[in-house]
Amino acid sequence: MLADHSADAIWAHDLTKVYGKLTAVDHVEMEVPSGGVFGLLGPNGAGKTTIIKLLTGLTDLSAGEAQVAGYDVRRQPMQVKQRIGWVAAEVILDDDFSAIENLWLQAKLQRLTDWRPRAEQLLRYFDLTAREKDKVSTFSTGMRKKLEIALALLHQPSVIFMDEPTIGLDPGTRRMLWELITGVNKEFGITVLLTSHYIEEADALCNQIAIIDHGKFVATGAPSELKSKVRGDFIELDTTEQVTEAMLRAIPGISEVRTQGKTWVLRTSSAEEVLPRLLTHVDPRDVRRINVERPSLETVFLDLTGRKIDEDSGDVHDYRKFYATVRRARQ
Numbered sequence: 001m002l003a004d005h006s007a008d009a010i011w012a013h014d015l016t017k018v019y020g021k022l023t024a025v026d027h028v029e030m031e032v033p034s035g036g037v038f039g040l041l042g043p044n045g046a047g048k049t050t051i052i053k054l055l056t057g058l059t060d061l062s063a064g065e066a067q068v069a070g071y072d073v074r075r076q077p078m079q080v081k082q083r084i085g086w087v088a089a090e091v092i093l094d095d096d097f098s099a100i101e102n103l104w105l106q107a108k109l110q111r112l113t114d115w116r117p118r119a120e121q122l123l124r125y126f127d128l129t130a131r132e133k134d135k136v137s138t139f140s141t142g143m144r145k146k147l148e149i150a151l152a153l154l155h156q157p158s159v160i161f162m163d164e165p166t167i168g169l170d171p172g173t174r175r176m177l178w179e180l181i182t183g184v185n186k187e188f189g190i191t192v193l194l195t196s197h198y199i200e201e202a203d204a205l206c207n208q209i210a211i212i213d214h215g216k217f218v219a220t221g222a223p224s225e226l227k228s229k230v231r232g233d234f235i236e237l238d239t240t241e242q243v244t245e246a247m248l249r250a251i252p253g254i255s256e257v258r259t260q261g262k263t264w265v266l267r268t269s270s271a272e273e274v275l276p277r278l279l280t281h282v283d284p285r286d287v288r289r290i291n292v293e294r295p296s297l298e299t300v301f302l303d304l305t306g307r308k309i310d311e312d313s314g315d316v317h318d319y320r321k322f323y324a325t326v327r328r329a330r331q
């Protein structure tokens with residue numbers, strides 16, 4: 001007999017995925033109530049996509065158990081698939097088809113009858129009705145993303161998984177998509193699990209967040225709860241070689257000194273109090289850059305891991321590049 005977690009959209013216990021020597025998802029506990037927007041926030045390689053693959057049945061669990069929409073992902077994969085939608089980080093659209101033809105194809109794949117009213121509703125919601133007969137090859141990146149989400153919603157799932165839904169989009173399009181995702185959750189009543197390594201995105205969209213690093217949840221909670229855990233400000237400081245750790249540690253109000261490449265990361269009681277002291281203890285000529293990080297999800301991650309989430313995420317152009325490659329391959 002399975003334990004009943006049907007009130008939760010997603011429930012997982014000891015969720016684990018091992019690839020050879022690497023534990024990509026490391027004994028994770030998860031509970032996502034129905035109706036919310038849950039965010040997995042973490043740097044490249046943290047295990048976000050792998051968690052989605054485990055929960056959507058795309059890859060087998062190495063250990064643990066999981067239920068999605070009230071069904072066990074291992075024992076009842078078909079019931080799970082009927083109730084979930086999935087928006088991949090990669091492109092899934094057929095460029096040579098129009099928007100409505102892509103929806104038709106999706107309906108065929110899902111064996112949906114009477115899909116048209118739903119398709120038209122979705123096209124209206126995503127403001128694509130005027131372009132429904134145009135080939136997707138003529139669509140902007142934002143329009144493609146909207147159509148991808150529409151495809152995932154066609155069979156009326158109760159849970160939708162979105163892997164990096166706004167990666168590679170410009171800030172304006174990203175914000176437009178945020179509103180649409182919030183709408184999908186509110187107006188369609190669908191539980192959303194999304195992954196991101198954009199802090200503001202997780203903060204703006206999610207009512208619950210799990211911060212993930214090296215396959216482990218290092219913190220979970222509402223964005224405000226997570227932020228309230230970190231007291232004080234962080235000061236980031238780039239200096240010349242003249243500045244040493246001992247000099248920084250001697251400054252009152254600095255409780256911790258870490259280095260990150262050429263940057264010092266100082267935990268302080270209050271940046272306002274510490275900054276003037278800092279500039280008397282350290283010769284201002286030795287300071288190249290100062291940045292104050294107020295309590296934010298970034299400082300939560302910094303606090304827990306000593307690193308920044310967004311650091312070195314050279315992925316911004318990947319999405320467009322990917323589309324370009326696919327388009328070229330099809331020509």
Ligand SMILES: Nc1ncnc2c1ncn2[C@@H]1O[C@H](COP(=O)(O)OP(=O)(O)OP(=O)(O)O)[C@@H](O)[C@H]1O
Pocket residue numbers: 019022024042043044045046047048049050051197
């Ligand atoms: N099929 C696979 N075989 C071997 N290792 C894999 C496989 N898929 C993922 N991994 C590894 O598992 C780890 C987690 O990968 P995953 O794609 O889940 O990260 P992610 O958090 O989605 O990262 P990103 O932000 O870059 O998308 C990485 O170290 C990755 O190399």
Ligand SMILES: [Mg+2]
Pocket residue numbers: 048049050089163
């Ligand atoms: Mg990923």
